[in-house]
Amino acid sequence: MQKEGGTSSLRKAIGVLKCFSEDRRELSMTEMAQMLRLPLGTASRILNALAEENLLVRDERTRLYQLGVECLRMGKIAKLSGSLRTCALPFMKNLRNRFNETVNMYVREGHMRVCYAQCETASPLKRSIPLGARFPLGAGAAGRCLLAWAPKEFVLEVIAELRPFTENTVMDKEKIWALLERTKRERYSLSFAEREKGVAAVAVPLFDAQDSVCASLSIAGPDIRFMKETVEEMIVALKETSVKLSAILSGGRGQKMGYEADTPAKSAFEAEKIKTAGKM
Secondary structure, three states: HHOOOOOOHHHHHHHHOOOOOOOOOOHHHHHHHHHHHOOOHHHHHHHHHHHHHEEEEEOOOOEEEOHHHHHHHHHHHHHOOHHHHHHHHHHHHHHHHOOOEEEEEEEEOOOEEEEEEEEEOOOOOOOOOOOOOOOOOOHHHHHHHHHHHOHHHHHHHHHOOOOOOOOOOOOOHHHHHHHHHHHHHHOOOOEEEEOOOOEEEEEEEEEEEOEEEEEEEEEEEEEOOOOOOHHHHHHHHHHHHHHHHHHHHOOOOOOOOOOOOOOHHHHHHHHHHHHHHHOO
16 A cells, blocks of 8 residues: 555545445455556555455455455444534534524434434524433424334334324324325425424434434424524525435445435425414
8 A cells, every 4th residue: 555655545445445335245356446447456455455454354265355344343433432423513513503593413212312412502592402302203303304214113103102292293193194205205304383382493314324314403493583484494404414414424325325405395294384383
């Protein structure tokens, strides 16, 4: 790797490691060289160096390479060190600063969503919750984003446990399914006073390398500030953030999996929520 020189060599080595995925667990030197458009001599030197550091391992029989034990060790460290929160916080701060509303990240834990990270607004009139706070998955935009991609049996269990929090809590099973399908299709969700009176939220899902929802990101605050134009801007900003953050969490494969940050659809659901809230 030294012969390749500094930063250039490092980028090529990182490129080699990123060639691997769930669908490409074993690769030959020729395949990686073609993927990265590297000369075979350069590819050979990089692969040998990575193998010496146990970042790659080569099957002597098939001559195919796999990720080595050092990748496994570093992956475990990243998981334990809260890499999800670390990756998300800069994006969350940008959203908080742009809209001056509290931004929360939730993860799924059983039938509940747990507040995993938060960037609180400086506004004296705000909606904030303590880190670690737990709420049912079935109520609210953030919960819907975590629930929409879950197995049907799991969703049915969550629906069976749901209780009304306010007069706006959606309890009808058909309506719940319709909202979950719309969330999957449009990649965002809105809620107005579903879990707490006077509180509105806009949320998006975040995806990991397995194309699974690993968290949801929401902007929440007093519904009097969630005017139509503001909400539309929030939807666009959140969906753009979902694209960028999912790409990082999925190792750069988010765009290929169809995370488009398109403009918000003027859906019947949105119109219904606007009417229900009476604020937009």
